[in-house]
Amino acid sequence: MERKSVWNDRDYFERRPPLEGDRTTDVLVIGAGAAGLLTALRLTQSGREVTLVDAGRTCGGATNNTTAKITAQHGLIYTRLKKQFGARAARAYAALNSRAIGEYESLVQSRGIDCGFERLANFVYSLDDERILREETLAAAEAGLDVHFVRETGLPFETVGAVKTENQAQFHPLRFFSAVARDLTIFENTRVTDFREGEACTPGGRIRARQIVFAGHYPFLNRPGYYFMRQHQERSHVLVLEGAQLPDGMFIDEKGGGLSLRRAGRYVLLGGANHRTGEPGGGYEWLAEQAQKYFPNCNIIDKFSNQDCMPIDGLPYIGRYSSRWERVYVATGFQKWGMTTAMAAADILAALIENRPCPEAELFTPARGPSRGVGNLLRDGGKFVKGIAVEHFGGASHTVEDLAPGQARRVKLDGRRLGVYRSETGELFAVETRCPHLGCSLEWNPDERSWDCPCHGSRFDYRGRRLDGPAEQGAAKKDHL
Known part of the structure; x- marks a missing residue:
């Protein structure tokens, strides 16, 4: 199912036919x-x-x-790369990703692509830890990036500084x-x-x-x-703000759940609130609070979410x-x-x-x-065991009658564990909470009205239709309650 974001103000792609024949x-x-x-x-x-x-x-x-940032500064990546894989690996990572930015620019210029490509600095800021920023600045510079520590970011909230990487880029992806x-x-x-x-x-x-x-x-x-x-999936959320002011550059908190910001034409994209797929979110609500706090005169005109694969190392x-x-x-x-x-x-x-x-x-x-990611491997394995246990032994004490409009719960009906959603108009939709991928228990995501798997990140809408893999089929549904 195709999802919409701020980039979809018109259909940029011609429709292509499905394959017919060998x-x-x-x-x-x-x-x-x-x-x-x-x-x-x-x-x-x-x-x-x-x-x-x-x-x-x-x-x-x-x-x-x-959010279509093209940058070689991926958070506080170079400190970690140097410690885990060595200085040579950090230099290789920086060289490959820096070359990638140049290759985007070359394609834009050689093909005359009107996509708003622009070179900007990227800022990785911290609210409370200057030391890790200075450590990252040294590691990134050693890896070959044009980078320095700055105290001022121009953001509408206090920071202790930022790692500023010059000559990065952003564009309109579609x-x-x-x-x-x-x-x-x-x-x-x-x-x-x-x-x-x-x-x-x-x-x-x-x-x-x-x-x-x-x-x-x-x-x-x-x-x-x-x-x-070898990887799990995380969701992140974005609000599209109109009437917000942002200085030149792209900005991201060094903490995983913090704010990400960039301009997109007359809009500002305010992102963040990352969380593991299938775990409690509330991302849009939190971002709306941040928007009101830091951009009090803005209007929220759109929102969208994305899903990312997170390797163990x-x-x-x-x-x-x-x-x-x-x-x-x-x-x-x-x-x-x-x-x-x-x-x-x-x-x-x-x-x-x-x-x-x-x-x-x-x-x-x-x-x-997996030697450099054993801890994450064990953690993800524990999520899988828990997900299987919840599906086979978890409670389902609610009844269909308990559901208010717009609410979903796990219920037990005719000996089956079902996830039931009641729409705003009162219509009921039921799916089996067993993920068709490997059998973990699906959890309700109220932000996006979907059933999500905390083990491997598969997602299904309230009708059971597949939204994200690795599952290759939809969740089994019950048509008559």
Whole structure:
């Protein structure tokens, strides 16, 4: 299901037909979001025949709901990279992501893309810890970024300072990617239903390919790869403000749940309130409070949310899907920096497929072990155990009669555990609370009226329709209560 954001003031993408009939191609890219489009573009430019398929519309998922910052300064990343992986890894990360910004600019200029691309400084600020900002400034400078510590940010609230990284960028993502997609072969509403190395099956036909890339946000194959054990998903929220003033630059709190800000034409995007998918949110309400506090004369004209894959060791997985498959590749785990990482992934994947040297590929390889993320691996495993336990042994003491309009609860009816939502008009909608992915218990998300899985991040609307993977099908529903 395609979701709307501030970028969707008109339909930038021409509609593409679903696949009908069998097809043979050099490279099949599964997922027509930012990473899929850029990978396809790179490979097409080198003379390969590339076919993209997407289960929905082109850029209808995470790319549609981004804040579209293009930056190599991903929070306090370089201090952590240096400690966990070493100074060489930090330099490689900075070089790859800085190159990605330049490649965006080159495409904008060479193709004359009207997407509001502009170079701006990026600020990572802190409300209370100057020490960690100064430590990050030193680490980022050592990694090769043009960065310095500043005390003043111009923000409408007090900070102790910020890490200021020069010459980063922002743009209008759908204007850019609609231009990139124009000359690519894309089949929309074409879900891959079965897969083996060298061939993918869809409802309309088979696609045979020498190389296959999974670029659809979250890999839907549990085995091999086991990506569901190696990352979890988080949601973040954005309010679109009219009448708010913001200084030049892009801004983000060093704390994960803090505020993110950028201008978008006459609007300001106020984001943040991150939380694990399936856990209590209240993000829109909190952001509205911050908007009223810091921009008292603004109007909230829109809101949207996004979902991000968070790898256990803090680095994306880009490379071969599994050691068992030599010609199958993946790009996932972009955390909250999908725009820059999508371009970086396209560079790495194109180099691997074309058998060219790529010095950064080793850092991001999915073949790396979990040794630097054992704590997160155990935590995520505990979430899975808890989710299974809740589904099998958790209570369901509420009754359908207890539900007020606009409310949802887990109830037990005819021996089945159901999640029941009563609409504002009084209509009831019931789904099984067992996630069809691996059986965890779904939790109600009142902000977005959805049933969300805290284990692996699958989401379903109150009718049971799939919103986000890794689940490949909707939640089972009960039509008559």
